[in-house]
Amino acid sequence: MSAPSSDALLERMMRLHPKVIDLVLDRVWRLLAALDHPEQKLPPVIHLAGTNGKGSTQAMLRAGFEGAGQSVHAYTSPHLVRFHERIRLNGTLISEAALSALLDECLAANGPDPITYFEITTCAAMLGFARAPADWCLLETGLGGRLDATNVVERPAMTVLTPISMDHESFLGDTIEKIAGEKAGILKRGVPCVVAPQTEAALEVIEARAARLGVPLFVHGQHWHVWEERGRLVFQDETGLLDLPLPRLLGAHQVANAGAAIAVLRQLGQTEAACEAAVLNAEWPARLQRLRKGPLAEIAPLAEIWLDGGHNPAAGEALALHLSGLAKRPTHMICGMLNTKDVRGYLRPLAPHVETMTAVSIPGEANTLSAEDTATAARDSGLEAFTAESVESAMRRITATCPDARVLIGGSLYLAGRVLQTNA
CATH class of the missing domain: 3.90.190.20 (Mur ligase, C-terminal domain)
Incomplete structure (x- = not known):
């Protein structure tokens, strides 16, 4: 008898919880414990949250690290055509055999207990990441941050907050302040955070939480700046100025996304060549x-x-x-x-x-x-x-x-x- 396909396993996962979205972390912690805590065995994690630009910023980070010869796991959602797009192991989309095996293992470990589709598939991704060596692991939140299934890594290498605006109000709150509070829930005590352009209201919430947790912030407009000048991207922080090509990803908003990615790379000690690879090599379908x-x-x-x-x-x-x-x-x-x-x-x-x-x-x-x-x-x-x-x-x-x-x-x-x- 042949092993079940990933599509069949994912269909079973859809039936494990009556709700598509149910924001608590208890079920995730339970399953991760049953899987022997893969979230504690990941390569250095960069955790991204925000309303817009998460995927583009992550794509540029991946391109930057890979351009410097480093290996990267990446997790994103939703997928466009096939679920496999959500999980990259060492830069390559997960294979059908590997995905099916991980999903089957997570279903067996979870048993009949309720768990949402996003929660169990996130656990499957972390299990895969924990078993494959890499230099970096990029985790993108699905919805919000504080109670998102990805928010289980105790001490990431860095967090990133991309621009925050109104979206998912029924789950995250009906004001920018409430939504920013949920997104800023990924901040961890003492772990640095790169902050992309924000409204004043969102930034106040982020800065207040950072102050409580002793989080070093690297904020657009304060600690780093990025702009387009004469068909080039110019980035400046306390270590100096970079003159780079414009992002391969189209749209004026990608200049700010590129700035956030470059700020992360600079804080992590990456070279100018890595920053150039970030803007030149990133690919992210269905974004202009x-x-x-x-x-x-x-x-x-x-x-x-x-x-x-x-x-x-x-x-x-x-x-x-x-x-x-x-x-x-x-x-x-x-x-x-x-x-x-x-x-x-x-x-x-x-x-x-x-x-x-x-x-x-x-x-x-x-x-x-x-x-x-x-x-x-x-x-x-x-x-x-x-x-x-x-x-x-x-x-x-x-x-x-x-x-x-x-x-x-x-x-x-x-x-x-x-x-x-x-x-x-």
Whole structure:
């Protein structure tokens, strides 16, 4: 009899808890104890939390370390096409055999006890990381920080707080201060923390918690600075100035993400070559990704097609800033979102830069907002809006009247994953 596939094991894990999200750490601690505490056997950990930019910052950190010849484990979520994307062992996506074995072992150790999908899969990732030697282990929180399943490492090498804004209010709180308090829950006594650009309200919360725990902070605008100048990235901290290429990842917001990654690398004693590799070599799909090949490009060969998984107001503002800097071209949007997101807050900054928006439901996603409801929110945000049955039909509708349109597909990482899956 053949061993069960990772898909079959993951499906079993989905049924272990009635809730997708249930923020406590008791179940994680129980399973980690049953697995002989892999969280205590990890390579030096860099733990990242924040609302936006976690994945991009982590991708640049990984590129920097690897550019310096060092090996890196990395954990991120959600995945776009396959679960394997969440776990990188020594820089390589985990194999099917290795993933299935880890999942099977965690299911056996957990037994019938309730545990969420994210909790048990995080334990599986840590088990894999603990067994494979590496120089560094990058852990990205899934949601929040204080009660996130990744927040079990007693003393990481460093923590990182990327920009904090409004998102997941039903779990983290309805103010920036409350959300920042949850994100800052990853701070550990005496462990240094790099802080990316923050609102004044968020920074006050972070600084207060850091003061209580004796955490050395390295804060953007105080201890390090980053900016674009004449097509270059300039970074400065107390040790000096770096003149680097602009990030390979597109968008003005990636300059700040690069700054956070460079600040971490500098604090950990990495070389200028590592910092340059961070900005030049990082790859992170569905973040202002240009689609040049595949079925969508075949539908609209003259169109300029962009894919982005941003889904909250801050992401909408970042996209709007990027669109404002592009060459003039008729711009249309295809949008699908989850029913848990602030749709109007996301779309409002985009309205001045987009001529029409065609709404779709996210295929195969139980929590999708209907195309009709997304279109209504778009009209409330000042956009001329339509609906379509699929991204492909939306593309045909747009390019039938504007064949050389710029088309932005966005609103959800889940929609971006479906696009990448069908557009390979």
